[in-house]
Amino acid sequence: MKRDTFGAIDIGSNAIRLLINYVERYEDGLLEYKKAAFVRVPIRLGDDVFLRGGVSGAKAEALCDAMQGFAALLRAFSVRAWRACATSAMREAANGAEVVELIRNCSGISVEIIDGETEADMIYAAGGLKERLDPSKTYLYVDVGGGSTEIVVYAEGRKVEARSFRLGTVRIFSGAESPEEWTRFEEWLREVAARWHPSGIIGSGGNINKLHKMLEKKSRECIRAKELTALYNRLRAMSVQQRMEQLYLNQSRAEVIVPALRIFTEVMYLCRIDTVSVPRMGLADGIIHELYRQYGEE
CATH class of the missing domain: 3.30.420.40 (ATPase, nucleotide binding domain)
Incomplete structure (x- = not known):
């Protein structure tokens, strides 16, 4: 060795x-x-x-x-x-x-x-996912960061499209995102859904890893859309302080986890996808x- x-x-x-x-x-x-x-x-x-x-x-x-x-x-x-x-x-x-x-x-x-795009490619390669995905299906790789969200479309076993959006958890929590960027995000996802018909999401980022753990999922088990939506509705009804006290989150995570949920649920809804797999790689x-x-x- x-x-x-x-x-x-x-x-x-x-x-x-x-x-x-x-x-x-x-x-x-x-x-x-x-x-x-x-x-x-x-x-x-x-x-x-x-x-x-x-x-x-x-x-x-x-x-x-x-x-x-x-x-x-x-x-x-x-x-x-x-x-x-x-x-x-x-x-x-x-x-x-x-x-x-x-x-x-x-x-x-x-x-x-x-x-x-370089950021998304590096994270995707680390997960060793290319060998595990079904080449007959299309997947969206979604990495939600503090300042931006990177989305890569994988079809037929290769990358066919990629886009970066100025929609990140810190940016949204600070109120610094623009309505125009949300529009660009939504329009592009609708086009992707119509063209590629993605069947699953591969989620990346500290927040989706934390959500995976909160939902007590086993390693590599998928999170279903209804689970994320229910958690999103529950957490956004709570204050940051309540999330810290009741869910044992640190302040930084308590502030940004709801914007992350918003992004993931939007992608699932707009592309009509029911599952997110979480390889827990960054x-x-x-x-x-x-x-x-x-x-x-x-």
């Missing part, structure tokens, strides 16, 4: 995450990805960016503090390779390049700002898998 250690940093609109994985390869070719460390810091960059257009000094300072800690952990675990990627909030921040330079100067970590997992393909197979 051979073991490599890889690290991934996901700088999202709601939280930043560090994942360190051991990747073990056995003589028979079997691969195992084992979590060595995971740290999540809810900095909420989207609060600044979606309302004011840039990252504030206070958020930038908190981001640097966290990244310095992440850099120390990467060194402590002696990772073979690592990669840091930033998504929607940093894509839209007027001072995004300045913040990237600040992070590099304070921590030594170089951050890449990636587009929505961007950090996708980065780890890509790093292994680049370095671990050498």
